[in-house]
Amino acid sequence: MEIKTLLIAPYPALEHVMEECLKIDHELNMHIELANLQEAIPIAKEAEKQGIEIIISRGGTAQLIEQEVNIPVVDIHVSGYDMLRVLTLANDYPGKKAIVGFSNITIGAKALTDLLEIPIEVFTIEDAIEVEPLVNQLKIDGYQLIIGDVITRDAAAKYNLEGILIQSGREAIFEAIKEVKSIYRMLRKQRLQMTIMQTVIERQLSDVIVVNGEGTIVYENWAIFDHTQVPVKKLINVIHQKNNLQEELDIIVTNQHKRIKQMMVPINLEGENHYLFAFSLLDELVEESPLHIIDVPTQPVIISKSERMKRCIDKIDSNLSNHYWILIGKLGTGKKQVSKLIHYKKNRGIGFLGIISAAAFLTMKNQIDSDIKSIYFNEIEMLSASELRLFVERVRKLHALGITVIIAIDTIDTEIYHSLSYPDFIRIDFPTLSxxxxxxxxxxxxxxxxxxxxxxxxxxxxxxxxxxxxxxxxxxxxxxxxxxxxxxxxxxxxxxxxxxxxxxxxxxxxxxxxxSIDKEYLQGTLVEIEKRIIDAVMEEEQYNQTKVAERLGINRTTLWRKLKQ
Known part of the structure; x- marks a missing residue:
């Protein structure tokens, strides 16, 4: 733990004492500036902008800084040891003596002078502007030695009086460092609580437990469930198995054989890792559901330096209010990645994206989980004419559930194109990489x-x-x-x-x-040329249709159709 701290020292000796103390205590990442009263304010404000977490100063300077910044300011108090030292030093000085300062100095000074019967008068001020007139009056009244803070010592010098500065010793410095650590621990705890609550509110989570890397529970809240659905030991095992800090969504089975969603959200606060686990019910999700659910917590990176891809992204940005999308592009052009972008931009990272084939969607009997905000459909080319009509009917009903429909096809198929009632869909044509x-x-x-x-x-x-x-x-x-x-x-x-x-x-x-394609393949009609090429590649790939489709840059469905021709 290194606490970003600034010491604004009103006098040079304080800087030297602090440096000596820091040789013993290494937890403070300390920066030191020399400034007194008003001249310290701009330094403090700039330090706050630069990420300083706590400021240390003394007396009136600390009080002024505290009024101008929104971070904690620790005042180095004048300890009893400090006051005893200065009173001992001044006791043998001839002539009338006075202590002038704010209440943080004068209250303790008065108690000691009364207790020890030391003949030194004590005067309390409430504002720095009172110092010079008071010191001037004390000179008129015959005082020869003035004891106090930096401003008091400077005023004494102005009126040709002797001045002694009440300095803070090592005891006071160590006490201030102790206070800095205590404040920092409290701030860290508050920041963690705020981060947790912000995550809970933004994600609309109800049942959560937060643990640190050692397995200590730092926060938990239960609404649907009575307690954590997974033992803390198992949660710690999940944490230890992760090699990176990435949010993950899982479907787990509880001891009561309930299938629930478990979301793990890592929270890194000032180098310390915490892990938020959120649990929620799944709406009748069966174990072998064809619907693949993914979370898209951050905006996917889509490269669009080319004019063709820029137009695709611009078209997406211009039509985000639409709920129906057709993504047209050959295999591997990035349709699924762009579907994540559409989902993220429409839902701002809230909710899940479902991925499913058109045929599997028609046979799916279970309900769609309420957290799914978008569904990406592929392999629509595999549907028969009657299945296509049924698919379109069911897709229309998704709009009532607030679900965005994204359909991917490899090429423009006239039958599919007309069945989808194109005017309702935003069409995005993807260029090939070439x-x-x-x-x-x-x-x-x-x-x-x-x-x-x-x-x-x-x-x-x-x-x-x-x-x-x-x-x-x-x-x-x-x-x-x-x-x-x-x-x-x-x-x-x-x-x-x-x-x-x-x-x-x-x-x-x-x-x-x-x-190696021979020129003879280029003889005849386009259909004949295409058939020769497919047959040759099929033979080379030992009739493995997946490999053939990859080599030819087409979808397996498209290959299947062409083989049937």
Whole structure:
């Protein structure tokens, strides 16, 4: 724990005493400035802006600062030891003596002078402007020695009187440091409570438990359930199994065989990790539900340096009030990632995104969980004409539940296009990666950084000549193919830079296969050419339709249709 602290010392000696104390106590990240009264205010205000958590000062300077800032100000009090030292020093001084200062000094001084019968008068002021007139009057009254704070000593010097500064010793400094630590602990606890409550309110959570890394419960609240649905020991095991601080959503089974949602939200406060677990009921979610539920807590990164992708993103931003979307693009163009963006922007990160095939949606009997705000449908091309009509009817009903419908298709199919009543849908046409070459470099950089963070790989840069190879390739698998290529490259590269040779090696087979297409394939009609190519690739891939679809850059459904022709 390092507490960001500023000492504003009204006199130089205080700075030196503090430095000596800090050699013993290392918990304060201390910055020291020398300033008194009004000149200390701008320093304090700037320190607050720079993230200083607590300010230490003394006397009138501390009181002035406290009125101007919104962070705690600790006043270094004048201890009994400090007062005894100065009274002992002044006791043998000839002539009339007086102590002048604010009540934080004079109350203790009066008690000691009365108790010890020391012949020193004590005068209390309420404002700094009172000091000079009072000292002037004391001179007129025959006083020769004035004891007090910095402003009192300076006033005595102005009127040619002797002045003794009441200094704070090590005892007072250590007491102030102790107070700083106590305030800091309280502030940390308050900040944690505020962070927890903010998370609970923003997420609309009701049943939560918060534990720290050691398993100590720091907060819990139960509404639906009587207590935590998972033993704290199991929650700690969940924490220890995580290698990174990422929010996660799980479906768990309780001891009572209830299926519930468990959301884990990490909270990092000043370097200390806490974990909020929220529990909520699922609406009749069966174990083998075809609906895949994901949470999108932060806005997905979509690279859109190219004009084609910029238009896609602009169209999304201009139509966020709409509840129906059609995403048209070949396999691997990023439709699912953009569906996350639509979901996030429409719902501001609240609620879940469901992913399901159109056919599975028609056979799904269980209710849709109330936390699902968007559903992404794929494989709509697999539906028959009658199934398509039923699908459209059911999709319409989702609007009443406040659910955004996002439908992904590979190409514009006339039957599907008309069945969906296009005017109700916002259509987003995705370019292939070869049609948005300006995005290849930033995409590669994004994937490189992501894999570096995820796997701890050493590669941090791609050479220019390697980037040129990436830009020259046709990318039949689109963005997903580039993603896989960069993943393979960072795992294979042991140095810091990915070069041309490695990229060429990884692309080699694909480049050769593309170049090996014989001219005879180009004879005949488009349908005949297409059939030859599909048959040849099917044979090379030993009739594995998944691999064939990947090589040809089409959806498995589209391949299936073409094979049936």
């Amino acid at each position: 049609e948005r070459k300006e995005d290849i470099r930033p995409l590669a950089a994004l994937f490189l950084a992501a894999f570096h963070a995820k796997f701890g790989t050493s590669a941090i840069k791609i050479k220019e000549e390697a980037l040129q190879v990436l830009e020259s390739y046709t990318w039949p698998g689109n963005v997903e193919e580039l993603y896989i290529l960069i993943r393979d490259a960072v795992k294979e590269e042991k140095g810091f830079v990915i070069g041309k040779r490695l990229i060429q090696q990884l692309l080699g087979d694909r480049l050769k296969k593309i170049e």
